Amino acid sequence: MRRYKEMIIVGSIAGVTLLSYFGYAASIKGSDYEVESIRKENAEALKKVNIEIENGDIKSTQYNIQLDGQIHSESQNYITGLFNSYAADFPANFYRFLSKEDVFTSEMGSRTYGIEVKASQLNYHSYDRSTQKQFKKTLSHRLTVPDREMADIRVFHQDGMNVYVQRDDHGTKEKSTVLLLNLAKGKVEPLQSEQLKTNQERHYVAVNDYGIVYREIAYDAEGVEKDSAYYLDNGKGIKRIKALDAYASEGSFNAAENSQSLIAYGTFDSEKSKSIKWSTYDFKTNQVKQHKVEGQHAYRFNGSYTMIAQGKLYHIANINDSDFQVTVVDTKNESISYQGIIKDKNAKKNRLVQDVTVSE
Amino acid sequence: MKKFFMLSNEEIKRSFKLYLSILTMLVIVELTSVVYQVLHYQSKLEDLMKKERLTEMEAVDQLNGPLTFGDATNYFKYMIAIGIMFTILYAFQIWYRDWYGESKYIYRLLMLPGKRITILLSKLTTVLVFVCGFMGIQWITILLSRRLYEWLLPEHLQAASKIIGESAALNMLYTFNVIDTFVILALALFVITMVFLFVLTERSYQKGKALLTIAKDVALLIVPFIALRYLFDLTSILIPNQQVFVYLSFILIYFIYISWKCVRLLNHKVSI
Numbered sequence: 001m002r003r004y005k006e007m008i009i010v011g012s013i014a015g016v017t018l019l020s021y022f023g024y025a026a027s028i029k030g031s032d033y034e035v036e037s038i039r040k041e042n043a044e045a046l047k048k049v050n051i052e053i054e055n056g057d058i059k060s061t062q063y064n065i066q067l068d069g070q071i072h073s074e075s076q077n078y079i080t081g082l083f084n085s086y087a088a089d090f091p092a093n094f095y096r097f098l099s100k101e102d103v104f105t106s107e108m109g110s111r112t113y114g115i116e117v118k119a120s121q122l123n124y125h126s127y128d129r130s131t132q133k134q135f136k137k138t139l140s141h142r143l144t145v146p147d148r149e150m151a152d153i154r155v156f157h158q159d160g161m162n163v164y165v166q167r168d169d170h171g172t173k174e175k176s177t178v179l180l181l182n183l184a185k186g187k188v189e190p191l192q193s194e195q196l197k198t199n200q201e202r203h204y205v206a207v208n209d210y211g212i213v214y215r216e217i218a219y220d221a222e223g224v225e226k227d228s229a230y231y232l233d234n235g236k237g238i239k240r241i242k243a244l245d246a247y248a249s250e251g252s253f254n255a256a257e258n259s260q261s262l263i264a265y266g267t268f269d270s271e272k273s274k275s276i277k278w279s280t281y282d283f284k285t286n287q288v289k290q291h292k293v294e295g296q297h298a299y300r301f302n303g304s305y306t307m308i309a310q311g312k313l314y315h316i317a318n319i320n321d322s323d324f325q326v327t328v329v330d331t332k333n334e335s336i337s338y339q340g341i342i343k344d345k346n347a348k349k350n351r352l353v354q355d356v357t358v359s360e
Numbered sequence: 361m362k363k364f365f366m367l368s369n370e371e372i373k374r375s376f377k378l379y380l381s382i383l384t385m386l387v388i389v390e391l392t393s394v395v396y397q398v399l400h401y402q403s404k405l406e407d408l409m410k411k412e413r414l415t416e417m418e419a420v421d422q423l424n425g426p427l428t429f430g431d432a433t434n435y436f437k438y439m440i441a442i443g444i445m446f447t448i449l450y451a452f453q454i455w456y457r458d459w460y461g462e463s464k465y466i467y468r469l470l471m472l473p474g475k476r477i478t479i480l481l482s483k484l485t486t487v488l489v490f491v492c493g494f495m496g497i498q499w500i501t502i503l504l505s506r507r508l509y510e511w512l513l514p515e516h517l518q519a520a521s522k523i524i525g526e527s528a529a530l531n532m533l534y535t536f537n538v539i540d541t542f543v544i545l546a547l548a549l550f551v552i553t554m555v556f557l558f559v560l561t562e563r564s565y566q567k568g569k570a571l572l573t574i575a576k577d578v579a580l581l582i583v584p585f586i587a588l589r590y591l592f593d594l595t596s597i598l599i600p601n602q603q604v605f606v607y608l609s610f611i612l613i614y615f616i617y618i619s620w621k622c623v624r625l626l627n628h629k630v631s632i
Contacts, residue, residue: 007369016498025536
């Protein structure tokens with residue numbers, strides 16, 4: 001033993017100090033979540049909701065929580081960090097298509113779209129995370145190939161096999177075009193093409209029986225927003241939707257699922273409230289209607305997460321430093337179809353809802 | 361095994377004093393730097409209060425808020441850089457001292473009965489144990505510094521932060537994930553093995569040929585990496601996760617290659 005004195009000393013320094021570090025790391029407690037359901041209508045549907053929560057601790061961990069009580073946690077490390085989680089969300093060939101330099105990508109709800117415009121054809125790919133279904137179609141049409149640096153293409157509305165696309169060309173003159181991709185017939189139909197004024201921006205929102213809805217923003221010479229408004233173009237004339245003027249600067253109204261109305265959710269109300277609110281705009285009556293349901297607990301607006309999927313509004317928000325209240329609202333009949341609390345038995349702070357997915 | 365332990369102990373024994381001196385210096389300099397940062401902050405605060413006639417709160421605001429633990433341990437990153445430099449230099453020195461030392465120790469080493477791979481493994485183990493010691497002692501120093509920071513600085517002048525503070529270098533080294541520690545040690549093993557390969561190549565061939573062989577081995581690492589990157593960017597054959605897998609496999613294969621080459625050079629080429 002004496003012969004190895006130096007080796008034992010140096011080995012002990014390394015061993016004991018590193019073990020104390022490992023011991024400290026092991027003593028760091030993560031969150032210990034449990035789901036406490038207060039109100040539920042359809043237990044089977046709960047399995048389909050997955051809530052991803054991440055911590056801001058020194059030991060980075062991701063928690064996947066299903067409302068039926070299944071919880072998985074995964075600590076992040078350098079190896080897992082190398083594997084891109086964005087790519088992991090998609091099938092390999094779909095991601096490969098998205099990665100191509102001339103493909104324009106956009107997202108709407110659970111769907112991700114990739115559009116590649118060539119001189120004589122348009123390649124359309126989409127992937128739905130909730131159904132895990134991929135769709136591919138090549139549509140033949142003569143189009144000017146957009147300059148990747150000076151153009152943008154995004155899907156803003158989908159009605160079955162009809163996909164509505166906004167194409168912006170930011171050349172010397174700003175031009176905004178609406179294309180209808182008729183996936184059933186394999187055709188591209190240009191619906192509208194507008195030369196915009198300088199310092200003007202347009203976002204197409206929805207297409208329905210009443211016409212095409214878009215939001216237009218005008219900036220002054222310094223780039224500060226001057227005016228914004230929603231417009232309805234019915235093919236014969238353009239009408240400013242005055243009922244939405246008060247909401248236009250936020251731009252929170254989007255097409256509702258039936259596309260016959262617009263819906264806005266997740267807008268600031270008050271820092272602590274029990275009410276979960278959303279607004280709808282009805283084209284028929286030309287009016288904005290406020291809706292609300294009362295949750296069990298007052299929640300914190302800051303850090304709350306709201307989304308709409310399959311006609312339901314999913315609202316997740318902190319009710320204290322560590323617990324979350326989950327509310328699933330049926331927007332059609334303004335009722336709560338599920339409410340529950342994601343409780344952290346270790347009461348850890350600084351958790352953030354990263355993503356919510358609802359599978360079909 | 362006995363030969364391995366004997367040789368490892370011998371290597372450690374030869375650098376024992378130097379290593380302990382560096383560790384002690386590291387701890388003293390780091391703790392002193394924390395004391396300096398805290399006292400410097402307090403004196404700046406007092407100066408501001410006197411000259412500008414500010415309240416303590418206003419002076420703290422002017423100094424961009426309370427002193428964080430990250431600010432107090434600002435010099436640690438330089439000490440970590442010195443530790444890394446020492447490790448790399450030591451990886452060279454552990455071989456060259458055997459050739460250039462007064463007693464030409466390398467004669468004795470190469471004449472020892474048994475496999476020569478033991479010589480390589482004992483040197484590798486020594487450097488790795490030193491790296492582990494650095495990491496461990498640095499951790500203990502962080503804990504001591506935290507105590508010092510909390511003890512020296514009044515509570516209202518402290519900023520709440522995690523145990524290791526906000527320093528990017530410390531956060532990279534101490535992620536509190538055991539796997540990450542092994543990844544860092546694997547990276548250290550890779551770099552040390554590369555250094556060993558350079559030394560053994562230089563000792564095995566004449567100057568010109570040695571340089572060419574080293575350049576070839578470095579190119580064997582860099583060129584395929586660039587080629588793979590170019591291929592992946594150009595063709596998008598593989599998605600990013602698959603690309604990472606290819607890169608990691610390549611590094612593993614390269615590591616096996618340099619380890620094999622080190623053993624081969626030591627067995628057949630190294631000249632005294």
